[in-house]
Amino acid sequence: MQSLQKKILQDSILKTPCAGGAYLNDPELAETLVTESPDRFRDLSAWGSVFDVEEDCVPAQRPFGGQRFSRTCYAGDRSGHEMIATLTEQIRNTGIRQMQETSAIDLLMDDRRVAGAVTLDGGDGNLGVITADATVLATGGGTRCYDISTNCAAGGTGDGFALGYRAGGATLIDMEMVQFHPTGGAVYPPPIHAAASSPRRPRGGRRSFEEQPRGGTVYGTL
Numbered sequence: 001m002q003s004l005q006k007k008i009l010q011d012s013i014l015k016t017p018c019a020g021g022a023y024l025n026d027p028e029l030a031e032t033l034v035t036e037s038p039d040r041f042r043d044l045s046a047w048g049s050v051f052d053v054e055e056d057c058v059p060a061q062r063p064f065g066g067q068r069f070s071r072t073c074y075a076g077d078r079s080g081h082e083m084i085a086t087l088t089e090q091i092r093n094t095g096i097r098q099m100q101e102t103s104a105i106d107l108l109m110d111d112r113r114v115a116g117a118v119t120l121d122g123g124d125g126n127l128g129v130i131t132a133d134a135t136v137l138a139t140g141g142g143t144r145c146y147d148i149s150t151n152c153a154a155g156g157t158g159d160g161f162a163l164g165y166r167a168g169g170a171t172l173i174d175m176e177m178v179q180f181h182p183t184g185g186a187v188y189p190p191p192i193h194a195a196a197s198s199p200r201r202p203r204g205g206r207r208s209f210e211e212q213p214r215g216g217t218v219y220g221t222l
């Protein structure tokens, strides 16, 4: 019975990213997000992230972009910072070698397999080589191709796309899907952030789910 309830809840939650993505999303990826998020939240909490809680110590939740009920956990107005600080601490504990201010500028190829990367040290300008059995590209998006975006100035270079493409094996997909975050131009406290991301009419009155315009145009009503 409990697993049926869980399945019904997951199906209901799955509708939000799919509707937000105008049903152009990869359904498998959307389902992974929905089914695995609770465990990742528990991981972060176990590793020391301090999220807001209700009076009875149950994790507090708010409705964020397009959600029909409160289901986003948060840490004040610094959720991202809390998560990054926790993950950085975890990496320190593992002894994994970190190289700050070092960029991968090309992938090394061994026959048709990726065998590591050529790096550039932003401090001294030296080039380096890292060899690896497995290479994961997690370099974020590519919004720097726009003069103005809602991403931070340091990221969004599209390096990962270029590295994979130049290496000859990566097929770039969905390149036209770029998010401009509705509250990215200013810092808002979470309730405003949540309201801004919620489907509302320009002057009062919450939209019903059926009335929501598709995808990012929800934000256009602000």
Ligand SMILES: Cc1cc2nc3c(=O)[nH]c(=O)nc-3n(C[C@H](O)[C@H](O)[C@H](O)COP(=O)(O)OP(=O)(O)OC[C@H]3O[C@@H](n4cnc5c(N)ncnc54)[C@H](O)[C@@H]3O)c2cc1C
Binding pocket: 080, 102, 103, 104, 105, 138, 139, 140, 141, 150, 151, 152, 154, 155, 156, 157, 159, 160, 181, 183, 184, 185
């Ligand atoms: C204003 C704003 C608000 C947001 N609010 C939310 C929210 O409330 N909830 C939510 O879930 N998401 C939110 N997001 C989205 C979320 O921040 C992103 O989806 C997420 O950070 C993407 O993670 P990522 O690891 O793919 O990329 P990133 O976080 O961009 O990380 C990529 C990393 O790769 C590094 N890098 C890039 N190129 C190279 C290179 N050549 N060599 C080495 N390193 C490189 C970068 O320095 C960076 O550290 C928000 C985004 C914005 C802009």
